[in-house]
Each structure stands twice: as structure tokens, then as C-alpha cells.
Amino acid sequence: MxxxxxxxxxxxxxxxxxxxxxxxxxxxxxxxxxxxxxxxxxxxxxxxxxxxxxxxxxxxxxxxxxxxxxxxxxxxxxxxxxxxxxxxxxxxxxxxxxxxxxxxxxxxxxxxxxxxxxxxxPPSEAARQSLEGLSRKLLPADVQTFPTRLDV
Incomplete structure (x- = not known):
């Protein structure tokens, strides 16, 4: 091919x-x-x-x-x-x-x-907002439990 x-x-x-x-x-x-x-x-x-x-x-x-x-x-x-x-x-x-x-x-x-x-x-505006939202959730989170809690 x-x-x-x-x-x-x-x-x-x-x-x-x-x-x-x-x-x-x-x-x-x-x-x-x-x-x-x-x-x-x-x-x-x-x-x-x-x-x-x-x-x-x-x-x-x-x-x-x-x-x-x-x-x-x-x-x-x-x-x-x-x-x-x-x-x-x-x-x-x-x-x-x-x-x-x-x-x-x-x-x-x-x-x-x-x-x-x-x-x-640079990401699109929508992607930038999603990344910033994720960062706001991640920064104060426990790195050991965050991945499993994210889906919930």
C-alpha cells in the first residue's frame, strides 16, 4: 500500500x-x-x-x-x-x-x-480553560488519591 x-x-x-x-x-x-x-x-x-x-x-x-x-x-x-x-x-x-x-x-x-x-x-481557549481548571483541582490535591478521585 x-x-x-x-x-x-x-x-x-x-x-x-x-x-x-x-x-x-x-x-x-x-x-x-x-x-x-x-x-x-x-x-x-x-x-x-x-x-x-x-x-x-x-x-x-x-x-x-x-x-x-x-x-x-x-x-x-x-x-x-x-x-x-x-x-x-x-x-x-x-x-x-x-x-x-x-x-x-x-x-x-x-x-x-x-x-x-x-x-x-499554545492550546485553544477551551483547552486552556480546561487545563487551568484541572490545575486548580490538582494543586491542593493529594497526589496519591487524585487520579482515582478525578473520575468521581
Whole structure:
């Protein structure tokens, strides 16, 4: 069976261009000695790529930052297209972060100091509102019981 025609973005490296821009921004933060996310999480001091062999399931980039008294690792999955809808999250991302969080197949993630990050195109307004609603419910919740309570 003949293959479908690939989108120009795929064959022209659109995803790589987006990933390069994300990493360039992180390098700029590193050079300027500025935090790339939250000021309390410190300044990036190292960036590694394709870290799946090291046990990181989100492996496009692994950013290490140094803050007062703590080292943080940010495992990044970088996707140039919209990943969330108002009703769903990308299945492969959800599975990867839960497996990483629960130490299924890898022990490298530190639940206290490390972060799992999806860098993506901005979501639709409906998806943004859904994500904000989920965040408001999640932040005060118990991480052990939240997944089972969410369906209820």
C-alpha cells in the first residue's frame, strides 16, 4: 500500500525548528544567568539531549538548574503542534509522565526536585480553560488519591 503524502512541516523539519528555538531560549537564559521557568527553581546550568537511554521518558531535552540548596532536573518533551484539547491530553505524554512519576522502568526522577514538562504550541481557549481548571483541582490535591478521585 502506498504511503500518504507527508506534510511539508514534517519533511521540512518544522518540529526540529521549533525544538531548536526552545533550546536556544534555554541557552539564552543560561548565558544571561536567568531562570527559564520559575525564579525559585534557579538558573539552567546544563542541557542534555535524547536522554531516554539515561532513564528519562520525556527525552527531547533535560535541563538541570541550580537554586539555593537544590538541583532540579526538567525533562522536556517538545512538540511543535497543539497537544491538548478541551477534553483530552496526549495519551503518550500522560502515560510517560505517570510511568516516570511512579518509577515504572526508571528510577532517575526525583519527585521532590524534578519536573516533567511539555513544551507545545499554545492550546485553544477551551483547552486552556480546561487545563487551568484541572490545575486548580490538582494543586491542593493529594497526589496519591487524585487520579482515582478525578473520575468521581
Amino acid at each position: 502506498a504511503k500518504n503524502v507527508a506534510a511539508p512541516k514534517n519533511t521540512g523539519g518544522g518540529g526540529y525548528v521549533f525544538e531548536s528555538k526552545v533550546v536556544a531560549w534555554i541557552f539564552a537564559c543560561m548565558l544571561a544567568r536567568r531562570p527559564f521557568l520559575d525564579i525559585h527553581l534557579g538558573v539552567p546550568v546544563r542541557v542534555e539531549f535524547q536522554t531516554r537511554p539515561d532513564g528519562w521518558f520525556l527525552d527531547d531535552a533535560l535541563v538541570t538548574s541550580q537554586s539555593t540548596g537544590a538541583t532540579h532536573k526538567f525533562a522536556l518533551s517538545v512538540k511543535s503542534n497543539v497537544q491538548f484539547t478541551a477534553a483530552s491530553a496526549p495519551t503518550d505524554f500522560v502515560e510517560s509522565i505517570w510511568e516516570q512519576w511512579l518509577h515504572i522502568g526508571s528510577q532517575v526522577f526525583n519527585q521532590v526536585n524534578d519536573y516533567l514538562v511539555l513544551v507545545t504550541a
